[in-house]
Amino acid sequence: MIMLQNLFRTRPRERLGQSLYEAVVRQARTPAFYTRLGVADRIDARFELYTLHVLLLVMRLRDEGERGAEAGQDLFNTYVSALDHALRELGVGDVSVGKKMRKLGEALYGRMMAWEGPLRDGDAPALAASIARNVYESEDIATGEALAAYAIASRARLASQSFEAVKNAPEWAETAA
Numbered sequence: 001m002i003m004l005q006n007l008f009r010t011r012p013r014e015r016l017g018q019s020l021y022e023a024v025v026r027q028a029r030t031p032a033f034y035t036r037l038g039v040a041d042r043i044d045a046r047f048e049l050y051t052l053h054v055l056l057l058v059m060r061l062r063d064e065g066e067r068g069a070e071a072g073q074d075l076f077n078t079y080v081s082a083l084d085h086a087l088r089e090l091g092v093g094d095v096s097v098g099k100k101m102r103k104l105g106e107a108l109y110g111r112m113m114a115w116e117g118p119l120r121d122g123d124a125p126a127l128a129a130s131i132a133r134n135v136y137e138s139e140d141i142a143t144g145e146a147l148a149a150y151a152i153a154s155r156a157r158l159a160s161q162s163f164e165a166v167k168n169a170p171e172w173a174e175t176a177a
Contacts (some may be wrong), residue, residue, distance in 0.1 A: 016167050017074030023170050024053040032175035037146050048135040051111045054079050060158040060166055119155050124148050
């Protein structure tokens with residue numbers, strides 16, 4: 001009888017969003033992005049790095065099918081919630097938060113759309129051009145090359161790890177200039 005009860009009970013879905021988001025934050029705060037790769041230590045540039053790392057992890061998780069898609073959605077939801085919280089901490093009022101979140105959401109979606117294809121295809125020049133424009137505010141593709149190489153290498157490194165390894169402690173590429 002106990003076996004039947006266990007068979008038909010609803011299993012709570014594992015929530016991974018917070019721990020995955022913490023892994024993203026730790027990686028995006030690596031000093032080498034700012035010292036070696038020349039990312040400006042400003043809120044908008046940090047947003048770009050966080051978004052790039054969230055995208056890399058979401059892409060890897062989606063490669064696992066349904067369980068990975070759920071974990072990726074948890075990560076994405078946690079990121080959006082953290083953005084909302086950050087706006088409120090910066091003193092943005094309740095009336096303005098919706099407008100600002102819509103702008104951030106559009107930027108987030110735009111980056112993910114711009115970066116996902118080149119990341120999937122390993123298209124370093126296309127990724128470097130978009131990264132130069134969005135992260136470095138430059139039209140010089142060379143400006144984004146090192147970060148694009150890092151992102152493509154991180155995509156490959158994450159792909160080489162098991163789902164369990166990624167959800168517990170994702171390993172990213174080295175941040176070399």
